[in-house]
Amino acid sequence: MTIAFIDLAAQQRRIKPEIDAAIARVLAHGAYVMGPEVRAFEEQLAAFAGSKHALGCANGTEALVLPLMAWEVGPGDAVFCPSFTFAATGEVIPWLGASPVFVDILEDTYNLDPAKLEAAIQATKAQGALTPRAIIAVDLFGQPADYPAISAIAKKHGLKLIADSAQGFGCTLGGQHPGAWADVVTTSFFPAKPLGCYGDGGAVLTDDDWLAERMDSLRVHGKATASDIQGRTFDHDPKYLNMRVGLNSRLDTIQAAILIEKLKIFADEIEKRGVVAERYAAGLAGSGAKTPAVIQGGVSVWAQYTIEHPDRDGLAAHLKTQGVPSAAYYPMPMHTQACYSIYPQPGGLPVSEAKADLVLALPMHAYLDEETQDRIIAAVRSFNG
Ligand SMILES: Cc1ncc(COP(=O)(O)O)c(C=O)c1O
CATH class of the missing domain: 3.40.640.10 (Type I PLP-dependent aspartate aminotransferase-like (Major domain))
Known part of the structure; x- marks a missing residue:
């Protein structure tokens, strides 16, 4: 499927x-x-x-x-x-x-x-x-x-x-x-x-x-x-x-x-997203991919579940072969786009530029069942990049 x-x-x-x-x-x-x-x-x-x-x-x-x-x-x-x-x-x-x-x-x-x-x-x-x-x-x-x-x-x-x-x-x-x-x-x-x-x-x-x-x-x-x-x-x-x-x-x-x-089911969905995020963190531990960190005291609604990998594009291509969709948000920070490059960027933006090459978002929604999520986790773990 x-x-x-x-x-x-x-x-x-x-x-x-x-x-x-x-x-x-x-x-x-x-x-x-x-x-x-x-x-x-x-x-x-x-x-x-x-x-x-x-x-x-x-x-x-x-x-x-x-x-x-x-x-x-x-x-x-x-x-x-x-x-x-x-x-x-x-x-x-x-x-x-x-x-x-x-x-x-x-x-x-x-x-x-x-x-x-x-x-x-x-x-x-x-x-x-x-x-x-x-x-x-x-x-x-x-x-x-x-x-x-x-x-x-x-x-x-x-x-x-x-x-x-x-x-x-x-x-x-x-x-x-x-x-x-x-x-x-x-x-x-x-x-x-x-x-x-x-x-x-x-x-x-x-x-x-x-x-x-x-x-x-x-x-x-x-x-x-x-x-x-x-x-x-x-x-x-x-x-x-x-x-x-x-x-x-x-x-x-x-x-x-x-x-x-x-809105009636939103609070419940936020909780479900949190459970999916926790399962990802546990399942991807030691996989070579860096799982996301949340600010202390923060609760994320997990619009995206974004991992980092030194060979991000290789991992994305591998996931595709396994039938797992992924997306790189954002491959070009705004200040690197021609129409925005004219605006001030005091001190430069080295972290934004580095992250643009590393980040990869995995499937994330409140209704991701465990079996499907385990397939995604296994696909990430099977990448030998
Ligand atoms: C961070 C951020 N700001 C603003 C927007 C703009 O929202 P919309 O697409 O509804 O105009 C989006 C969504 O696409 C977003 O991700």
Whole structure:
């Protein structure tokens, strides 16, 4: 039998009647955009993550641009982010005319290195061409970044902190979600994400009332908010007042309805992913492949199970012959791509560059059965690279 890298069908089998009924309800009421399921899901999502506000949006990329737009980040501003990440993390910064400043990662967790972040901020300030405004930390492969250290640096320098939790939504550090430290948490509901929908979707979560209201306005073409219209009278429907330049970034009602059903089983799925990760760690011990490390006190949602091997490409080719799919995330860190190489990378990014040649993600999902996983483990162990 072929092995799935991520088995979305297995999850669907578990909750198919509930998903079918949820979609049918949306078809019956017909409020396809900003229907009742969107608000209901936002409330449940906020409760899950312990945040005051959650707002759905079109995808995890626009989730990142919404807070940057709210804070009016623009030309001459610097936003610090890792390079060893999916392109969306850094991509949204030049959208606004601002400059990403790429920062290297830690050897063991692949997440932002706080010491290098501090050095990059100092170097940017000393250079004087850009104004530091914000940091985007990424919960890469599902585990939380070092938020206590990163948020202390953000506070020290007066910078905003975004947690790009597209891969890590649901992860915790010392029992707390990234929103305990970050000004805003962003996530993606791309189908392959730990909490995915059946298309594109995303969300922003924050405890900050002002930011929530501003992002709510921005996701609907800069619509007037309650604060905007308070105490004012208009001779036309304030619905068509555009108070600021925004965009159209809404979560579809059908996707929200699907996500309500998926959120019900998400905590259980996180646990199941943890069991799969533990079995991998035990099964691959002494195999020549390095298994992943999680930050102390952290719980990963294991968006990816990423091993390292000195002959990564040889191992991938061998696994393919054994019918085991694998993927190299990410073979080219952002700063090595031509269109991003023009942006600052103070001190260089040797760890990101080294990891790009070593990492290999193995099949990972909540429904990976032991027999299939043992086949994968045996395939890795049988590689004589
Ligand atoms: C780290 C990271 N940030 C942002 C995104 C963007 O999410 P989306 O594909 O929903 O735009 C992704 C996902 O693809 C991601 O992995």
